[in-house]
Amino acid sequence: MPRQLLTYLDACLPDLLDEMRQWIEIESFTRDITAVSWMVNVVGERLSKLGASVRKYNGKPQADHLLASWPGEGEPILIVGHVDTVYPPGTIDEFPFRIDGDVVRGPGVSDMKGCILLTCAALQALRHFGRWTSRPLKFLITTDEEIGSPTSRRYIEEQARGCRAALIIESAEEGGWLKTWRKSVSMYDLVITGKPSHAGVAPELGISAIHELSYQIGQILPLARPEIGTTINIGKISGGTAANVVAAEAHCTIDVRARKVGEAERVDQALHQLAPRLAGAKLSLEGGVNRPAMEPTPATMALYAAAEQIAKQLNLPIKASGTGGGSDGNFTSAIGVPTLDGLGGWGSDSHSFDEWLSISQFAPRAALLARLIETL
Numbered sequence: 059m060p061r062q063l064l065t066y067l068d069a070c071l072p073d074l075l076d077e078m079r080q081w082i083e084i085e086s087f088t089r090d091i092t093a094v095s096w097m098v099n100v101v102g103e104r105l106s107k108l109g110a111s112v113r114k115y116n117g118k119p120q121a122d123h124l125l126a127s128w129p130g131e132g133e134p135i136l137i138v139g140h141v142d143t144v145y146p147p148g149t150i151d152e153f154p155f156r157i158d159g160d161v162v163r164g165p166g167v168s169d170m171k172g173c174i175l176l177t178c179a180a181l182q183a184l185r186h187f188g189r190w191t192s193r194p195l196k197f198l199i200t201t202d203e204e205i206g207s208p209t210s211r212r213y214i215e216e217q218a219r220g221c222r223a224a225l226i227i228e229s230a231e232e233g234g235w236l237k238t239w240r241k242s243v244s245m246y247d248l249v250i251t252g253k254p255s256h257a258g259v260a261p262e263l264g265i266s267a268i269h270e271l272s273y274q275i276g277q278i279l280p281l282a283r284p285e286i287g288t289t290i291n292i293g294k295i296s297g298g299t300a301a302n303v304v305a306a307e308a309h310c311t312i313d314v315r316a317r318k319v320g321e322a323e324r325v326d327q328a329l330h331q332l333a334p335r336l337a338g339a340k341l342s343l344e345g346g347v348n349r350p351a352m353e354p355t356p357a358t359m360a361l362y363a364a365a366e367q368i369a370k371q372l373n374l375p376i377k378a379s380g381t382g383g384g385s386d387g388n389f390t391s392a393i394g395v396p397t398l399d400g401l402g403g404w405g406s407d408s409h410s411f412d413e414w415l416s417i418s419q420f421a422p423r424a425a426l427l428a429r430l431i432e433t434l
């Protein structure tokens with residue numbers, strides 16, 4: 059079976075690359091609702107041809123999300139992918155779709171329209187060989203992953219509940235590694251309000267928001283516990299108007315990542331307990347935990363072991379890995395669904411003008427996904 063599957067997928071490759079070009083040339087930047095809706099419809103039609111019933115979910119103010127489903131018996135399998143990209147319209151002129159040796163390049167080839175197409179190819183192969191899963195299968199295509207999945211989160215969790223597995227088709231990065239863990243992602247804005255005054259004439263009448271901010275940063279950074287994977291980055295600060303003015307306002311962003319469940323909440327609570335040191339200064343904290351940590355639970359590791367078996371049959375390199383970056387797998391994992399991520403193509407350098415997806419690994423990776431769906 060592995061050999062036939064690879065031969066079939068390889069034979070489909072020229073058509074798939076043509077299709078990929080068309081998909082990439084629809085510049086589905088998250089905020090471009092028309093383009094993203096168009097992309098969603100293209101994928102919807104593609105999946106309908108594979109026998110799916112499709113429906114949409116409200117994604118306002120972004121484009122609507124799409125759920126393709128196929129009936130079956132037992133606990134369902136959920137596949138999750140997103141069609142939105144980080145590239146604003148017009149990027150294609152500077153960074154066109156092109157075949158460059160063994161890789162395709164273009165905005166969204168690996169993150170992740172190429173991976174959605176790879177999933178379509180895997181499903182197409184299962185149909186071709188009559189090896190469709192007996193389980194109900196659901197493929198959720200979302201439109202707002204790149205901005206933190208504000209409206210899709212609820213549908214992702216709803217669809218994942220009770221599933222045998224959540225398969226996240228983010229790309230596998232160089233080496234082809236699958237992801238069994240991802241850190242949580244929390245983001246905050248801390249705004250400090252003080253009171254302006256002349257720094258020379260009446261410093262005592264002012265309340266320096268910048269001095270207060272410096273003090274607060276000194277309180278925030280020790281909340282990190284890098285030894286267990288909890289890190290904090292103050293990525294941006296601003297404030298003040300002039301050297302001789304006591305600053306009336308100051309601001310910083312706080313990015314918190316944690317490997318362990320519970321850590322994001324610990325830091326979140328501590329941040330909410332920050333209190334001003336200077337009399338009269340005001341703190342305002344906005345933001346919170348965006349994506350909970352995805353931990354390598356025993357159920358997830360069992361899923362990985364199944365994928366490893368299949369990869370061996372296909373002679374594919376495989377390893378369990380993880381990253382500090384979040385995905386929609388964080389959500390499915392946090393509600394207890396065995397989750398395996400990085401099941402898309404082999405590609406990387408996403409969010410840059412170097413983004414690539416391997417051509418020679420396309421068929422093997424599609425075969426891996428197909429066999430996993432078939433055998434779960």
Ligand SMILES: [Zn+2]
Nearest residue numbers: 169204408409
């Ligand atoms: Zn991305």
